[in-house]
Amino acid sequence: MPRVPNYERVAADIRRQIEAGELKPGDELPSTRKLQEHYGVGNNAVYMAVTLLTREGLIEGHQGKARYVVDRS
Amino acid sequence: MPRVPNYERVAADIRRQIEAGELKPGDELPSTRKLQEHYGVGNNAVYMAVTLLTREGLIEGHQGKARYVVDRS
DNA sequence: CCACATTTGTCCGTATGTATC
DNA sequence: AGATACATACGGACAAATGTG
Numbered sequence: 591m592p593r594v595p596n597y598e599r600v601a602a603d604i605r606r607q608i609e610a611g612e613l614k615p616g617d618e619l620p621s622t623r624k625l626q627e628h629y630g631v632g633n634n635a636v637y638m639a640v641t642l643l644t645r646e647g648l649i650e651g652h653q654g655k656a657r658y659v660v661d662r663s
Numbered sequence: 664m665p666r667v668p669n670y671e672r673v674a675a676d677i678r679r680q681i682e683a684g685e686l687k688p689g690d691e692l693p694s695t696r697k698l699q700e701h702y703g704v705g706n707n708a709v710y711m712a713v714t715l716l717t718r719e720g721l722i723e724g725h726q727g728k729a730r731y732v733v734d735r736s
Numbered sequence: 737c738c739a740c741a742t743t744t745g746t747c748c749g750t751a752t753g754t755a756t757c
Numbered sequence: 758a759g760a761t762a763c764a765t766a767c768g769g770a771c772a773a774a775t776g777t778g
Contacts, residue, residue: 595765621743632767634707637745641711645718653744654774668746694762705748710764726763727755744774755763 596631597638603629604639608648608659615661619649669704670711676702677712681721681732688734692722 607613620628625636640657643649651657680686693701698709713730716722724730 597765622745623743634766634768638711638714638765640744642718645715651744652774653772654776655743657744670746695764696762706750707747711746713763724763725755727757728762730763739778741777742775744772746772747770749769750767752766753764755761757759757761 596629596635597642600625600629600631600635600639601642604643605646605648613659615659617659619657619659621656669702669708670715673698673702673704673708673712674715677716678719678721686732688732690732692730692732694729 604613604619613619619625619640622633622636622640625631625639626633629636640649640651644651644657647662648660649657650660677686677692686692692698692713695706695709695713698704698712699706702709713722713724717724717730720735721733722730723733
């Protein structure tokens with residue numbers, strides 16, 4: 591097994607982009623498809639990653655639309 | 664889709680058992696298989712559930728062994 | 737309003753790696 | 758060596774919401 595799971599890698603990279611300001615509050619995240627292609631992982635890995643980030647309050651999902659970076663003070 | 668996802672149902676039920684003292688610190692959780700059969704769900708739903716509980720610090724997983732209820736003061 | 741495409745959210749079955757007994 | 762169990766991953770599928778025409 592990878593020492594670091596795909597879903598952690600993906601979550602960590604998105605987290606980094608948010609903290610670095612590359613992704614700002616209100617910004618849309620790339621779609622699941624794009625993330626899969628970008629990171630070379632499957633849908634479940636992306637799903638796990640965004641689920642964790644959602645539980646952490648960093649992003650919000652909106653069915654039918656997109657996921658957005660949350661404006662947390 | 665169900666208003667309440669399977670993985671939330673499973674996580675919520677295990678959480679309840681821990682908080683009710685039916686599962687005590689140090690106790691083993693049923694295996695993934697048992698949980699699948701008990702709740703009538705697939706492995707991913709169980710995996711998501713225990714991943715959430717692990718992130719919440721309620722349980723700990725030990726590869727090759729079992730998952731244990733954490734003794735949190 | 738209806739049809740369609742897109743996207744999120746969820747689920748399943750299956751498979752592999754690794755750790756323990 | 759073998760059985761068992763956790764941890765992870767993939768691909769495929771369908772529901773629900775949204776947007777567009």
